Amino acid sequence: MDICAVNVLTYEEFLEIFGNVVEKCPLIPAAIWTHRPFSSLAEIEAHISDFIDSLSQSGKEGILRCHPDLAGRDHLSGTLTRDSQEEQREAGMTTLEHAELSRLTRLNSAYKERFGFPFVICARMNSKAAIMRQLVERLENSRPTETKRAIEEVKKICHLRIRYIVLSDVPNKL
Numbered sequence: 001m002d003i004c005a006v007n008v009l010t011y012e013e014f015l016e017i018f019g020n021v022v023e024k025c026p027l028i029p030a031a032i033w034t035h036r037p038f039s040s041l042a043e044i045e046a047h048i049s050d051f052i053d054s055l056s057q058s059g060k061e062g063i064l065r066c067h068p069d070l071a072g073r074d075h076l077s078g079t080l081t082r083d084s085q086e087e088q089r090e091a092g093m094t095t096l097e098h099a100e101l102s103r104l105t106r107l108n109s110a111y112k113e114r115f116g117f118p119f120v121i122c123a124r125m126n127s128k129a130a131i132m133r134q135l136v137e138r139l140e141n142s143r144p145t146e147t148k149r150a151i152e153e154v155k156k157i158c159h160l161r162i163r164y165i166v167l168s169d170v171p172n173k174l
């Protein structure tokens, strides 16, 4: 799907395809629809990034809270979105040993306790070991630093989801 094809989509088609590029935040593509026609996919990503950056701290935390834990409740209950399910599978989150799962669950809880939002990382860009390492390291961050860091990960996830949509031409449903 090239940018010309994107620009002729109706709003409903655009939301159907791009609605989940930021996990469970269809408001964001709904909002940047205003800026069409887009000159490139990079421009779509730039508008999404600008929208996120314009949010208050609580708005940014809201986006982070829309993300499912890695190997967490949504994964265990089979209610992950298709995107998250695929990303978590690729990062080895669905084949954790019992001890690995226990440690990840404990660290995820400690992280959420400290920051009030879940640990978010672009799973497709990290191995299982790298994810665990980052979780331990980022637990030590200040809240402002960690909010910024987590939002950077949200943008990386968004970037890969948009690329996947364009390259695979597969509609992106919630």
Ligand SMILES: NC(=O)NC1=NC(=O)NC1=O
Residues within 6 Å of the ligand: 067, 068, 069, 070, 083, 084, 085, 087, 088, 118, 119, 120, 121, 122, 123, 124, 157
């Ligand atoms: N808490 C998370 O980092 N979740 C996720 N990262 C991804 O790349 N996909 C997810 O579901």
